[in-house]
Amino acid sequence: MKRFAGWTLASPATILVVVFLVLPVLATIVTTFTTPAGPFATYFAFFGSGFRRTVLFRTIQVSLAVTAISLVIGFLTAYVVSRAPGWLKSILIIAAVFPLLTGVVVRSFAWLIILGKNGILNSTLLNLGLIAEPFQMLYTQGAVIVAMVYLFVPLMILTLVGVLESIPDDLIQASSSLGAKPSATFMQVTLPLAVPGLIVGAVLVFTGSFTSYATPQLLGGEQVMMMGTLMYQQAMVTFDWVAASTIAAVMVVITIAIVALMNAVARRLNPMTV
């Protein structure tokens, strides 16, 4: 009786994930190999098209930029937050959680108001006499990167605050009582111990940027097409479902490969598990 209890309780969730996720997603991937033109024809078509290659490289480029910027900003901010006195720390965590729980549409919309042709940034620069006519800021790669950094910095801060707080205070004290300067302690104790957390944060931000839709759609438009917006366009505008499935398969493979790779790296690097 008790032997089956575990499976009985876990089976509804297992069935949900298998029926509504594993099977439909596998079916999407399988159809890319069973086209009449041959098993890899859709992939030759994808990588053979200059436009689609550009979109793929642009997506990788934007995601890498967003990840790098978020890592630096997130880590330095999390370091300060984790050492702030209790009341201030609570306020700062609230200020980071609030945007995180606010939807992606609202957060991207905010940048539409700021970066628009008649937006706040342009009108401020015009009023100050710094520019003669409004800048084209929307529908540029820069706009997409800024809005995505905005999207992911809270996630990075919260992930890293958790990691930095779990570093035992004794280690920091030992380092300084042995004569290390604060900067040396930071570089030689805090930073190496935070590496596994930095990796987790980097994976979350990279995969999130790589597969995003709303932000590139609103701030990049047709000019800065990314994998997500290209996939939507192929599926719902040109109704080329084979092409859309190919993009989906490429996204799945890259996402899972990165998560698996980073997991392996994190396990090797984590000094606590050696």
Next chain:
Amino acid sequence: MTRNIHPLLIAGTVLVFIFLVGPLVIVLGSALSDTTYLTFPPQGLSLRWFENIFQIDAFRRTIVTSLQIALLSTTIALIIGIPAAYALNRHRIQLPGWLSTLFILPVLVPELVLGFSLLKNLAVQFNSPIYISLLFGHALIVLPYVIRVISASLASFDFSIEEAAISLGSPPLKTFFTILLPNVRSGVIAAFILAFITSINDVSISIFLTGPGLSTLPIQLLAHMEQFFDPTVASVSVLLMLLTVAVMAIVERTLGLTFLAK
């Protein structure tokens, strides 16, 4: 604990938080403007754009749909997620190791891919109502949150209380409802509220599973933004931010907001 942090680092942190909060303050300001176009700082104060939301039929309809989908999908995820989390904690030895990986797949697989696959291989392939795909798609993406939050509450639950009830003759279902559930109540509330807000805000699954006759609020917002540049979107955004405030208050009272920094 040493508190000597370089002043430059503190200045940088102040800038980061201005960067984080500023844009949302701008949205709030724009929503209150009396003008027909988006502007900040607001010119004249008015709540007319909030009234305007409810005069647009598409917003009224999608608000109802979004609340419905969020409520139903969260309920489904709780009903199947709580037993799953319990099984993972209590019967881990009987269950294969890949099961917990299976349950985080909804976060691992890109939501766009999931949405598209549900459209292609469920709704169109079997000619089934799109509503079903939308509902279960949402249930899937909130499931990992439910399992994670409930697992965290179960980790601090003393299972010997449950064993005591069972050995005193309490039937399993009664034990579940009278012993286990009340003890993880705050976890259930937090899981519900986090799942609810995730569903309400979702774009990537819903974008493929909406169309003529069925849409959710975020998708309607995207569509509206492509045609109009008036403060309506800003006022809907403010309503969504008020919802965020409510969610944060509830999470703080149940799990504590620091749970999110783990």
